[in-house]
Amino acid sequence: MLKITELTKSYDKKNKALDNLTLEIKKGELIGFIGPNGAGKTTTLKIITGIITADKGIVEIDGNNLATNAIATKKSFTFVPDHPEIYESITGIDYLNFIADIYDVSVEDRQERIQRYSSQFQLDHALGKKINTYSHGMKQKLLITAALLPEAPLFILDEPHVGLDPHSSRVLKNLMLEHCRKGGSVLFSTHVLEVVENLCHKIAIINKGNLIAFDTLDNIKQNKDLSLEETFLEMTDHE
Amino acid sequence: MNKILKLIRINMKDTAGRYMQQMNARGKISGKILALLPLLAALPAIVLLVIIYESFAQINLGYLALTYTNIASIILMLVSSVPLIVSSFFYSKDLSLLATLPIKGRSIIIAKLAGLYPYLLIMGLVLFGTTSILYLNDTGFQIREMAILFLAIVTLPIIPMALGTLITLPFMSLVAGRKHRNLFTVLGNLTLLGIILGIQIVMSRTINNTEAIVEILSQKDGLLNLIGKSYPPSIWLTKGIISSNLDFLWYILIQISAMILIFFLASKIYDQALKKFNQQENSGDSQKISYKKTDIKLLLLKRNLGIIFTNPTFLLNTVMTIFIPVFIFVLYSLMGIMNLNTLNNPALLPFRDFIVFGIIISPSILGSLSATSISREGRFFWETRVMPIRHEDSLASRELTTLLLFGIGQTILAITAYMILPVAPLHMLAIIITVIFTTLLMSKIDLIINIERPYLNWTNPTACIKNNMNVMISLGSRVIFGGLAYLTYYLFKDMGSSYVIIFIGLLAILLYIIVLYIFKKIYVNKYSQIDAI
Ligand SMILES: Nc1ncnc2c1ncn2[C@@H]1O[C@H](COP(=O)(O)OP(=O)(O)OP(=O)(O)O)[C@@H](O)[C@H]1O
Numbered sequence: 186m187l188k189i190t191e192l193t194k195s196y197d198k199k200n201k202a203l204d205n206l207t208l209e210i211k212k213g214e215l216i217g218f219i220g221p222n223g224a225g226k227t228t229t230l231k232i233i234t235g236i237i238t239a240d241k242g243i244v245e246i247d248g249n250n251l252a253t254n255a256i257a258t259k260k261s262f263t264f265v266p267d268h269p270e271i272y273e274s275i276t277g278i279d280y281l282n283f284i285a286d287i288y289d290v291s292v293e294d295r296q297e298r299i300q301r302y303s304s305q306f307q308l309d310h311a312l313g314k315k316i317n318t319y320s321h322g323m324k325q326k327l328l329i330t331a332a333l334l335p336e337a338p339l340f341i342l343d344e345p346h347v348g349l350d351p352h353s354s355r356v357l358k359n360l361m362l363e364h365c366r367k368g369g370s371v372l373f374s375t376h377v378l379e380v381v382e383n384l385c386h387k388i389a390i391i392n393k394g395n396l397i398a399f400d401t402l403d404n405i406k407q408n409k410d411l412s413l414e415e416t417f418l419e420m421t422d423h424e
Numbered sequence: 425m426n427k428i429l430k431l432i433r434i435n436m437k438d439t440a441g442r443y444m445q446q447m448n449a450r451g452k453i454s455g456k457i458l459a460l461l462p463l464l465a466a467l468p469a470i471v472l473l474v475i476i477y478e479s480f481a482q483i484n485l486g487y488l489a490l491t492y493t494n495i496a497s498i499i500l501m502l503v504s505s506v507p508l509i510v511s512s513f514f515y516s517k518d519l520s521l522l523a524t525l526p527i528k529g530r531s532i533i534i535a536k537l538a539g540l541y542p543y544l545l546i547m548g549l550v551l552f553g554t555t556s557i558l559y560l561n562d563t564g565f566q567i568r569e570m571a572i573l574f575l576a577i578v579t580l581p582i583i584p585m586a587l588g589t590l591i592t593l594p595f596m597s598l599v600a601g602r603k604h605r606n607l608f609t610v611l612g613n614l615t616l617l618g619i620i621l622g623i624q625i626v627m628s629r630t631i632n633n634t635e636a637i638v639e640i641l642s643q644k645d646g647l648l649n650l651i652g653k654s655y656p657p658s659i660w661l662t663k664g665i666i667s668s669n670l671d672f673l674w675y676i677l678i679q680i681s682a683m684i685l686i687f688f689l690a691s692k693i694y695d696q697a698l699k700k701f702n703q704q705e706n707s708g709d710s711q712k713i714s715y716k717k718t719d720i721k722l723l724l725l726k727r728n729l730g731i732i733f734t735n736p737t738f739l740l741n742t743v744m745t746i747f748i749p750v751f752i753f754v755l756y757s758l759m760g761i762m763n764l765n766t767l768n769n770p771a772l773l774p775f776r777d778f779i780v781f782g783i784i785i786s787p788s789i790l791g792s793l794s795a796t797s798i799s800r801e802g803r804f805f806w807e808t809r810v811m812p813i814r815h816e817d818s819l820a821s822r823e824l825t826t827l828l829l830f831g832i833g834q835t836i837l838a839i840t841a842y843m844i845l846p847v848a849p850l851h852m853l854a855i856i857i858t859v860i861f862t863t864l865l866m867s868k869i870d871l872i873i874n875i876e877r878p879y880l881n882w883t884n885p886t887a888c889i890k891n892n893m894n895v896m897i898s899l900g901s902r903v904i905f906g907g908l909a910y911l912t913y914y915l916f917k918d919m920g921s922s923y924v925i926i927f928i929g930l931l932a933i934l935l936y937i938i939v940l941y942i943f944k945k946i947y948v949n950k951y952s953q954i955d956a957i
């Protein structure tokens with residue numbers, strides 16, 4: 186589904202934010218992406234989604250190369266950024282319709298999906314309001330709804346649980362699982378290890394731009410009797 | 425194509441939504457009145473256009489006014505399109521959202537250009553549209569002429585947009601990733617403006633002796649060719665309107681080629697410039713860490729200056745504001761309206777004090793830096809709310825920022841004006857004192873306007889300055905002050921110019937005291953109640 190090969194990126198030509206990162210995600214996999222602050226999670230996700238370009242390396246999604254076949258590649262994923270910068274003076278429904286238009290979602294489909302997701306997220310009453318009147322969590326849920334709308338095979342999220350209430354957080358977890366059950370894949374970064382522990386098929390750990398682990402929870406713990414938290418701290422400890 | 429339209433639509437909805445919100449925030453009726461204010465600003469321009477047209481019409485060459493305003497519109501549009509392109513292409517917030525969507529780079533560029541179109545069209549409507557109506561009125565509204573002029577007006581923004589894009593983008597891709605790219609952006613923009621104006625000066629320096637005029641007049645279409653020389657399509661258009669279909673065809677063809685050119689270059693432009701520019705954010709070395717303590721007022725002043733200096737749009741606007749008289753002078757001298765000799769003309773000697781006064785005061789009359797001093801902060805405004813700073817200090821630092829910038833500009837202008845147009849030292853003193861108090865008054869009024877209408881929720885810096893009604897209202901206050909100053913002149917003109925200036929200064933002091941009182945009584949408190957976003 187997603188294959189990234191030897192991604193390298195430096196913002197200032199000195200320090201590498203990403204160093205030869207290689208990763209492959211298969212159909213149906215739910216991947217948690219964790220690492221300390223500044224490890225390179227957002228950078229990786231931004232490169233995969235085409236917001237920034239890597240100095241070196243290849244991004245392939247669903248068999249398409251992002252560099253040479255951008256439009257087709259972008260049709261096969263959607264993205265929820267960590268700092269949403271979207272049009273603010275339009276209503277939520279305007280924004281959803283815009284996204285649906287861009288991804289060619291039919292009128293019947295968009296109606297059904299928008300109603301389903303927004304009622305699950307308890308956002309339906311707010312869709313007619315301007316986005317700049319939304320709370321942080323509402324905006325986050327609108328972006329998630331928008332990203333679910335096209336039902337693209339790959340779903341990429343940068344710290345999606347930040348700001349969600351327990352109910353919405355649960356809804357999101359279920360939606361991610363459901364997406365994978367239907368054959369899609371999910372890649373999301375987070376600092377909430379509990380979510381990763383309970384939900385993900387595989388865990389990718391990144392530290393200082395290097396992928397230091399990419400495996401199932403059990404393999405990462407190496408059958409030691411440690412929690413993911415303890416393992417994580419041990420692996421990323423600087424001293 | 426479909427996606428381009430969707431993109432344009434969502435952008436228009438967003439802009440319209442913001443505009444409506446800004447209007448509705450202050451009651452329905454006042455909102456409607458405010459919406460009409462820009463029209464008021466166009467009035468002097470329209471009056472000037474009528475005069476220009478009439479003078480051409482008197483010698484039966486009314487159509488030359490079309491050539492003239494066609495070129496004027498093109499220059500105005502080109503000059504305005506450069507900062508607009510920089511702001512909406514490189515500093516707008518939707519770019520990273522757009523980067524993830526399956527939309528071609530070309531579509532993004534075209535949609536963004538389409539977003540600029542209305543602004544430029546309005547300029548064209550005021551300048552060329554007015555002249556067109558005057559012309560049609562003279563020739564009896566014939567269908568053919570009406571159709572051609574309509575086509576000419578709607579296509580008018582194409583060439584400036586194409587040219588603006590062609591000069592801006594290579595430059596921006598050069599600057600992308602540089603350490604001081606903001607500074608480069610501003611310097612580059614100023615250079616571009618300089619070049620555009622410079623070309624105009626060179627082109628219009630032809631008529632300097634009577635022989636040349638006689639020769640020009642003796643040729644067929646001599647004047648037309650002379651006026652239109654710097655921009656040949658304006659000649660084709662004029663001829664097209666008068667009679668020649670062939671010439672109009674040329675005119676349309678060049679518009680179409682400009683469109684095709686942009687269409688084919690668009691995706692390249694996106695990859696080479698836009699994308700590159702937006703990903704190398706904040707590159708550069710980390711700076712030395714210091715733990716020095718700074719006085720709070722100085723800190724606030726630095727912060728306000730920083731907001732201007734780190735944002736190319738704000739910086740450009742500020743620099744332009746301060747040197748408006750210089751720009752106007754250059755513009756006038758290249759349009760042949762006046763030059764240094766005109767100013768030194770003995771006939772103007774009795775008015776010299778006023779001219780010098782006018783030159784020095786102009787930044788604070790025409791620029792309204794304080795009217796956006798709160799708006800400029802935008803999404804960072806909450807910081808001043810959260811930090812333990814007295815509202816008075818916060819406000820004073822904003823005013824100080826304006827005064828500092830104007831002070832620099834006005835000092836330069838004062839020295840230059842004094843050298844070119846010497847006036848008696850005592851008169852100069854009166855002028856300077858009056859300038860100081862008028863500037864204080866204006867910046868206080870602007871600050872009050874901004875407190876009344878904070879407008880913090882903007883998406884790109886141009887929107888913060890240009891789409892902001894505050895600037896219009898601020899100019900309105902200048903018109904009122906100008907009226908009072910004229911009244912002073914009218915009443916005391918027999919006492920001599922320096923007395924008139926002193927009386928204007930007293931008027932400014934009086935008004936300043938009143939405004940200061942109102943400010944302290946009402947507006948400091950009102951400022952404390954502005955909601956950050
Ligand atoms: N715009 C930028 N300009 C310069 N350096 C940057 C930029 N964005 C990120 N970096 C650097 O790249 C590295 C990786 O940052 P990134 O944002 O990818 O981290 P992250 O893993 O998402 O962290 P967090 O958990 O805090 O979100 C950091 O060292 C950061 O300093």
Ligand SMILES: [Mg+2]
Pocket residue numbers: 226227228267343
């Ligand atoms: Mg991050």
